[in-house]
Amino acid sequence: MSLAGVKCLVTGAGGFLGQTIVCQLLGENLAEVRALDKAFSSETLQRFADLKSTTLLTIMKGDIRDTSFLRKAVHGISLVIHSACIIDFLGEVEKRVLWDINVAGTQLLLEMSLLHDVKYFIYTSSLEVTGPNRKGDPIYDGDEDSIYQVTNGFPYAETKREAEKAVLELDGLPLKDGSSFVTCALRSMYLYGEGSSFLLKHVDEAILNNKVFSRMSQKEALVNPVYVGNAAWAHVQAAKAMRNPEKGKQIRGRFYYIADDTPHFSYADFNHELAKELGFGVEPKLAMPLTMLYCYALLLEIVSFLLRPFVRYVPSFNRHLLTLLNTPFTFSFKKAQRDFGYKPRYSWEEAKQRTGRWIAEVTLERAASLKSRKV
Template identity: 30%
Template sequence: MEPPQESDPQASGGTQECGLRGRVLVVTGGCGFLGSHLVRLLLEREPELRELRVLDLNPDPALLPPGHGGRVRLVRGDVGDAGAVGRALWGAHVVFHAASLVDVWGGSSAQDIARVNVQGTKNVIRGCRAGGVPVLIYTSSMEVVGPNTRGDPFLRGDEDTPYPARHSEPYPLSKAQAERLVLEANGATVRTQECPGGGRLVTVSLRPTGIYGERHLLLRRLLLGGRALGGWLPRTLPPHAEHGRVYAGNVAWMHVLAARAALLRPQAVGGESFFCYDSSPLAAYEDFNQLLLGPAGLRLIGRSPPPRPLLELLARLGVALGRVLPGPAPLLTPYTLAVGSTPFSVRTRKAERSFGYRPLFPWERARERTLRWLRGLG
């Protein structure tokens, strides 16, 4: 993964004084999909940081770029383990909490999802307060807002747009609960050596739309599944349901800018949530996938999906079979059918105003990087 190219002069987020020079940073879930993008971007954009700790269940040195100069410390640990979290966070300046169990297909139990996403977040907040960490940047999700299963559209909305959020599945419910914990912790007392009476914790929550990019497991599964079907993918979602998708590198960049702002201008961002999107085309979910999978050799079958009653029947059948048969969970479930059929897109003007967010990677560059990875899959 080569160094990123900025899309415009303002993309640098300010001068080096606004960076994270001399700081100790922690990325939870740093070997996961988004976490690995964030780790690489931090090492590329913040060459003078003191130490970067990567907390993950399965630390992988192969994910680190060459020449990181010994600034990275891989830490094996589970965010559900309060002791491991506390040790990893102790004395850090910024924690990026990206660890999450992402499952909207029913492959994980509600208890497992809550343990990682809710209890894990509680452990991170406690670790920040006990370990003297002044800044916590949380990777939330658009799904704390929607799409809801009722099908209410949310077209190019922002953080103040009213929307009837309805959390019927464990994953979006867990992310909403975790985000609430993070935002409520803003201003909490933090024990520090410099200030025995305690400093104050600054928390920020970022809500990416559907993320894509290198090492995205769902894109990989779609590509390999399509190849097994002779290069075809059946259309199962309506082509008119506009969705916003965001490149992982731009999500990582928003994390960096939010951390800089939280250190320098905490009153501007503390306790706030921000949608995260970039310049990627607004399109129906499967049509956007085709922009990436098409050049990799797959074709989408059909201009319109099968009748809705048939899809709903297949979705329920897939869930039932998934409970008794081995293998990965089915991609088509009643929840994914409802979400993929509901228009949902966002704007990022709040992040632009609050800390100067602009996408670091333009759409053409994000697509090129993702395509290169897809074409390299066996």
């Protein structure tokens, strides 16, 4: 099933994944793509313009919590891809703000979608909806049927879990035209690729450390990252499947893990794998035993709590982040492959080359900037 003639709204369209989704949709002969975000960089807008698509691209700048703005955004739309959210692993964002945008914003978008008879709704979820839990229980090659003890965790994970639940629970609601609302959620693995702010942060730190990546994850803590182009392509393929009467029945109201053929690495070793041909190294072991790192993280959290009445201090790492980085957590994408025909668009070699070229481009620029700042 194609998307020809469809009008689609993409939220978070100025973000890392969102803009990649928009770019891929512009090659699918849609009638219109509405790109919604609070702000767009000049680089993102230029990236859209360079595609020279025949599809109408409408840039919509506004807040997902604005009812009148969302009403205008969904009017006449049949497909919503909701990738907008605030990502926070360190506790830098107030919990109230996280819930306001990630949960209340999603609920408002759902309300406006149902009010205006939007037929299809895809939610960009997160692996953190699953875990790791506080105990750091591992998963090796898990799938959608894996039983895992989820514990109340960091606020970001809680907001993504609650928003995903809201999306999936509304599947099947009747619409005015006699059809029913169709929803699904895609839980992507750790995203990498050109333009990743997380990867850029690690590159910056490595440059200041004589081009050596710091190690915060043990070698055996394997995860399976996914290239941003493949995660975006999964959204496009899910959208096509939703419009297919047979495949649509299979995926509605369900969540799917989205990975690709990227080899399994620890986070630190993965950064090194992407940049080693550019002369980057990686620390051979953790700076101190993992137990001591947890104790140190706890101490920093206590200091942050004690200082809260006077100043907002956010430690550079915490116990939650250490658990994320040091828990083996890998998943299969076979169910997505089986139910809606997901197949990675880019091979591991191509994804690695694309990401490596981008790292090479930014390294010279960032190195000069960071060194001058350091002086």
